[in-house]
Every structure is written in C-alpha cells, then in structure tokens.
Amino acid sequence: MRKVNNKSIFVIITIIFYLILSLVLLINNFGNIYFNVVNPIFWIILFVICFCMFRNEYVNKKYKYDILQTVIITIVLCFILYYLLGFVVGFQDTPYSSSIKGILKNLWSFGIIIFFQEYIRQVLINRSRNNKFLLFLITIIFILADISKVIVSYKFDNSLKIFQFIVITLNPAIARGCLLTYLTYTSDYIPSLIYRLIMETYSFIVPFIPNFNWFLIGVVDIVLPFFVFVNSYRIFEKREEPKRKNRKKYKGILFYTPIFLVLTILIILVSGVFHYQLIAIASNSMNPVFYRGDAVLMEKLEKDEIKDIKVGDIIVYDHDGSFIVHRVIKKVETLNGTYLFKTKGDNNNGPDSKLVESNQVIGKFIGGLRVIGYPSVLLQEFLAKR
Numbered sequence: 001m002r003k004v005n006n007k008s009i010f011v012i013i014t015i016i017f018y019l020i021l022s023l024v025l026l027i028n029n030f031g032n033i034y035f036n037v038v039n040p041i042f043w044i045i046l047f048v049i050c051f052c053m054f055r056n057e058y059v060n061k062k063y064k065y066d067i068l069q070t071v072i073i074t075i076v077l078c079f080i081l082y083y084l085l086g087f088v089v090g091f092q093d094t095p096y097s098s099s100i101k102g103i104l105k106n107l108w109s110f111g112i113i114i115f116f117q118e119y120i121r122q123v124l125i126n127r128s129r130n131n132k133f134l135l136f137l138i139t140i141i142f143i144l145a146d147i148s149k150v151i152v153s154y155k156f157d158n159s160l161k162i163f164q165f166i167v168i169t170l171n172p173a174i175a176r177g178c179l180l181t182y183l184t185y186t187s188d189y190i191p192s193l194i195y196r197l198i199m200e201t202y203s204f205i206v207p208f209i210p211n212f213n214w215f216l217i218g219v220v221d222i223v224l225p226f227f228v229f230v231n232s233y234r235i236f237e238k239r240e241e242p243k244r245k246n247r248k249k250y251k252g253i254l255f256y257t258p259i260f261l262v263l264t265i266l267i268i269l270v271s272g273v274f275h276y277q278l279i280a281i282a283s284n285s286m287n288p289v290f291y292r293g294d295a296v297l298m299e300k301l302e303k304d305e306i307k308d309i310k311v312g313d314i315i316v317y318d319h320d321g322s323f324i325v326h327r328v329i330k331k332v333e334t335l336n337g338t339y340l341f342k343t344k345g346d347n348n349n350g351p352d353s354k355l356v357e358s359n360q361v362i363g364k365f366i367g368g369l370r371v372i373g374y375p376s377v378l379l380q381e382f383l384a385k386r
Helices: 002-030 032-054 064-089 100-126 132-151 159-186 189-205 214-240 247-271 303-308 374-385
Strands: 091-093 208-210 276-280 295-300 314-319 322-333 339-344 361-369
Touching: 002 032, 002 100, 002 132, 032 100, 064 159, 064 189, 064 208, 064 214, 100 132, 100 159, 100 189, 132 159, 159 189, 159 214, 189 214, 276 361, 314 339
Parallel strands: none
Antiparallel strands: 091 208, 276 295, 295 361, 314 322, 314 361, 322 339
16 A cells, blocks of 8 residues: 555656646746647656556446536536526637637647546545545645646736636636546546536637626636536435435535525626626715625616716716716716716715716616625725735
8 A cells, every 4th residue: 555655646746846847947938839749748648657557446436427417417507507698798709719720739738638637636536535635735736737827827917917817717726626626536537527628628619608707707617616516415425325314414505505696696796797786885985875895786877878867876987997986966968969977975075076977987876785895895905905
C-alpha cells in the first residue's frame, strides 16, 4: 500500500510542478504553442504514465450508470431552460470559430485534455479514498489546472476586474472541481468526463448561445453543479443506506434547496438581465424612503417610456458608471424632443449639481427590500480600497 501511495504522490507533485511552471513561464512566453502543443502533450504523457502504473487498480463502482444517467438528464434539462431564457435575453454568435478547422483545433487544445485529466483524477481518487487531505489536495490541483488556462489573461488592475474574475472564473471552477471530485468518488471518471465534455465543448460546436451578461453566466456556472450534485447525492445515498436512515439527510436537502432557489432569483435580479433589477443602496441620501444597505427594485425604462416620467418619481440614472437613485423635482423638454431632469435626494440639502439627460436614465424605482443590499455595498467598498 505504501508503494501505491508513493505513486500517487509522484503524480500529484508532477502536476503541481507543471502548473507552477505553466503559470510562471510557459503560458506567458509560449502562448498558442503552449495551448496547442505543450499542454495536450503533457496530459497525454501523464495519462500514459498513470495507465501503466495503475491499470490493474481499477475500482468498479456499482452506481456509476445511475449517476451517469442523472448527470445527463440534469444537464439536458438545464440546457433546455438555458436556451429558453435565450428567447428572453436574445442570442449571440458563439465567440469561437465555427469552421471545421476551428472546431477541431479547439477540441484538440481543450476538449481532448478532458479525457486524460478525468482518468488521472479517477486513479488518484481511487488510491486516496481514505485520506481526506489527499482528496482535498487533488480537488485543489484540478481547480488550479482549470483556471490556469485563463488566469494569466486577466489584468487585475481594478476592483471590477477582480470581481469579474471571482464571479466568472474562480467560483465556477471551485463548484465544478468539487462536483467532479464527488462524481468520481461515488462512481468513476465516466460521469465527470461526460459532464465536462458537454459543458466545456458545446460552445465550440453550436452556432449561437444566449446573450447573458458575464454576471449571469457566472451564476449559471455555479447553479448547474449544485443541481447535478443534489441529484447525484440523492441517487448515491438512496442506494447506500436504508431510506429510514436518510430521512434527516433528505430533509436537509429539501430545506436548503428552496433557500438556494431564492438566492438564485435574487442574483438573477441583481444581474439586470430581465425587465426588473435589484440595486444596492450605498448612501443615506434618500432617507426615509430607503436607507444605506437596502436594495431597491428598479423597473427598466425604454426610450419611449422616459417621457412619461413625472415630477415626484424616483428614477435610477447612470452617473460616471454608478447608479444614482434620486427623486425628480423638475422636468424640462428640450428643443430636440428629449428631456432633462433635475433630481434631488430626499435627505440632501440641495439638488444634484447636474441635470440628468434622457440617455442617462435607466429605470424607475418601484419598491425596496431592507438590509439585503449590505453585502454588495461592503464588497464594493472593500474592492474600492484595494
């Protein structure tokens, strides 16, 4: 057993060394050569090494087909919902080349690596099933392998880019990495392989995708692993133990799932994809209508609806990239048919220094939720200080 563990440690150290070398030297200096040649060859070689060392140590897990079926059904249902939402937000062309040559190139650079990585993940997890630290370490190194291909392209020169990296890269990679470790632990590499092949290569093949903004894409990339995990967990636990022993576990899932759905709805509202949007309030300028840390619900306005704004309405407008939520105290029609609005915070001593133009108006205040905007306000202030 000690000898086998040493083999696993050798593979783990090899991957860690390669990831460090990639981040420090290879990706920045070799670019396309790294993605098209170096990276695929490394994982192919490591796959061959692992196959030779562990080929007689396969662990046959009896629930792999049930979990595989669950993974596929969950992904299909999520894809149906994903593209149905596209009819609400619109569609856009896929950012990748749709030519046969372009598809094959992307599949070689990114798709083919998935098979080798998932096989390697499986043999490492099989030899580390009773070692929680090694399971944790394996999960971390594959998360790093996941984000290493994009992290060097980020320029962390402002708080927004840091936040974008967390939302669309880091958080989804963590959720995906934990899910893949769980799927491999409870079945084998086939469910995790199918999951990754579908989720990471479909955009290379399809001609168009829903026009979601970056925030909502990050949310989707966290929500899907959660639902795959919940469904896989139910299958595995149901087979492993008698139902009467799992009632508390199922109650736990049933308790947390509605909370997760409510949080998901709130996040979607914050993303601004649909007609209504939640905005966190960072000041007390509109006391007592709403306070710092509250979240206000805004109804977006089309250009032809801006003319219907009346004195006394509370509007949301863009001021140098920030949302301001103030009351209209005067409305002026210009010669070209557009409108100017004088605004004022109810708690401020005087009106805002500049008139608000029609093209600055985003929406109109329709209600508020107490306190729930505080996390967003605190995060923005923290990032602004960095």
